[in-house]
Amino acid sequence: xxxxxxxxxxxxxxxxxxxxxxxxxxxxxxxxxxxxxxxxxxxxxxxxxxxxxxxxxxxxxxxxxxxxxxxxxxxxxxxxxxxxxxxxxxxxxxxxxxxxxxxxxxxxxxxxxxxxxxxxxxxxxxxxxxxxxxxxxxxxxxxxxxxxxxxxxxxxxxxxxxxxxxxxxxxxxxxxxxxxxxxxxxxxxxxxxxxxxxxxxxxxxxxxxxxxxxx
Amino acid sequence: xxxxxxxxxxxxxxxxxxxxxxxxxxxxxxxxxxxxxxxxxxxxxxxxxxxxxxxxxxxxxxxxxxxxxxxxxxxxxxxxxxxxxxxxxxxxxxxxxxxxxxxxxxxxxxxxxxxxxxxxxxxxxxxxxxxxxxxxxxxxxxxxxxxxxxxxxxxxxxxxxxxxxxxxxxxxxxxxxxxxxxxxxxxxxxxxxxxxxxxxxxxxxxxxxxxxxxxxxxxxxxxxxxx
Numbered sequence: 490x491x492x493x494x495x496x497x498x499x500x501x502x503x504x505x506x507x508x509x510x511x512x513x514x515x516x517x518x519x520x521x522x523x524x525x526x527x528x529x530x531x532x533x534x535x536x537x538x539x540x541x542x543x544x545x546x547x548x549x550x551x552x553x554x555x556x557x558x559x560x561x562x563x564x565x566x567x568x569x570x571x572x573x574x575x576x577x578x579x580x581x582x583x584x585x586x587x588x589x590x591x592x593x594x595x596x597x598x599x600x601x602x603x604x605x606x607x608x609x610x611x612x613x614x615x616x617x618x619x620x621x622x623x624x625x626x627x628x629x630x631x632x633x634x635x636x637x638x639x640x641x642x643x644x645x646x647x648x649x650x651x652x653x654x655x656x657x658x659x660x661x662x663x664x665x666x667x668x669x670x671x672x673x674x675x676x677x678x679x680x681x682x683x684x685x686x687x688x689x690x691x692x693x694x695x696x697x698x699x700x701x702x703x704x
Numbered sequence: 705x706x707x708x709x710x711x712x713x714x715x716x717x718x719x720x721x722x723x724x725x726x727x728x729x730x731x732x733x734x735x736x737x738x739x740x741x742x743x744x745x746x747x748x749x750x751x752x753x754x755x756x757x758x759x760x761x762x763x764x765x766x767x768x769x770x771x772x773x774x775x776x777x778x779x780x781x782x783x784x785x786x787x788x789x790x791x792x793x794x795x796x797x798x799x800x801x802x803x804x805x806x807x808x809x810x811x812x813x814x815x816x817x818x819x820x821x822x823x824x825x826x827x828x829x830x831x832x833x834x835x836x837x838x839x840x841x842x843x844x845x846x847x848x849x850x851x852x853x854x855x856x857x858x859x860x861x862x863x864x865x866x867x868x869x870x871x872x873x874x875x876x877x878x879x880x881x882x883x884x885x886x887x888x889x890x891x892x893x894x895x896x897x898x899x900x901x902x903x904x905x906x907x908x909x910x911x912x913x914x915x916x917x918x919x920x921x922x923x924x925x926x927x928x929x930x931x
Contacts, residue, residue, distance in 0.1 A: 546795040549931045575795040579788025583720065585727040590720070597716030598796040623727075649795075 497560030498523045499572070499647050499678050500545065505554035507540055514540055515699050517554060522647065522678045527669055527691050530682045532699030538682035539578070541699065542651045545680060546575045574599055574645035576653060580636040584625035588616055588635045591624060592642055599643040610638040614664060629656045637668065648672060650681035666691065713798045714806045721810035732776070736818045739772035743829040754831050761832035762891030765840060766884050768826055769819050770851060776815045777855040778872055780807060781863040781922075785929065790863075794930055804922035808856045816848030832891070839894035839904075843887045846907035853911075853918035854879045860925035883907065 498521035506516025515537030522528045543549045556563040582591045592607045614634040633656045653665050725732045750757045784790045793803050823844045858875040862868035890903035
């Protein structure tokens with residue numbers, strides 16, 4: 490793959506740092522992901538991986554530093570930053586609703602990738618037959634797969650994945666790797682966190698190491 | 705990429721909240737059942753003199769409705785905060801105030817509207833004079849959405865606290881006291897032959913202010929909580 494280095498990165502962070510009550514959590518860090526790239530944020534528990542993802546997703550304001558989306562400063566309310574989709578520790582699924590209903594809601598929220606349907610997304614994550622069972626009745630792994638289906642369905646070009654391998658069985662790990670690979674081949678990109686035990690089997694992976702800041 | 709418009713997201717969230725309510729309809733009925741229970745107990749407690757009760761019926765009906773509408777308030781944003789929906793709403797970069805408005809509307813449709821519909825029944829149980837029932841209905845029509853809007857702002861503020869029941873009530877009560885005063889005042893005026901118009905106008909003015917402002921305060925509070 491030939492990289493067009495003139496194009497600005499999809500998402501870039503400069504001098505990003507975060508402190509809670511004057512206690513530094515991480516940073517300053519610089520990072521950039523281009524189309525087709527995946528970036529793994531590594532670090533031990535408490536290194537600030539989740540906080541970093543939450544800042545990138547617009548949930549938390551960084552203490553210092555700037556975020557650029559395709560070269561332009563990223564404003565919290567900026568509408569065209571809708572190219573991001575988030576998979577956090579909490580999956581954002583309603584236990585009372587079925588995977589199909591949950592995905593229909595997320596589709597209205599995040600938009601739908603051209604040519605993708607709820608059925609296709611649920612089939613790709615191995616949930617055929619569970620489309621109409623309440624999420625409450627699904628196992629933790631199946632819920633995670635439902636959330637992964639929401640990612641597949643969304644039109645977002647950048648995936649922010651916080652511990653995407655958690656709660657998944659071996660085939661689930663393979664599924665996440667395959668999803669990441671296809672996504673990056675299509676020109677999408679991803680930033681994912683990992684505590685170092687599971688690493689995506691991808692060709693083009695960048696790494697960012699966060700260290701625990703002693704209090 | 706298609707979809708993802710703010711209007712579509714508003715209706716999708718409204719629809720989803722109503723669907724969740726429907727799936728949990730036994731819980732959703734709690735406020736109405738509570739209101740009917742209290743209204744049934746009043747005549748029993750007040751003894752055989754019907755007149756004693758009907759003198760205070762207007763105010764009592766309002767207290768019953770107000771307390772009942774507080775019951776479901778804690779469920780307005782808390783489940784969304786706990787299951788990660790709130791993060792998705794913020795990360796989707798849809799206008800958060802509009803999303804909060806959808807949630808407030810869903811809360812009113814699930815709690816306020818049923819209370820409004822059983823309002824006349826509550827009034828009858830309390831022995832309210834028939835002349836005052838249309839006024840009570842009008843006051844409830846203006847007052848219940850106002851209760852939802854004021855309550856939502858407080859619920860959004862306390863969503864980060866694990867056990868916020870009493871704190872939420874303490875925050876909400878001073879805010880809703882004017883609703884109670886004007887609501888009960890309108891009914892009292894209708895009973896004593898005065899005009900209920902000024903009180904109803906005050907409720908309407910409050911509602912006009914709350915409709916645009918409550919979603920904004922909710923959005924600000926929810927953002928604070930997410931951070």
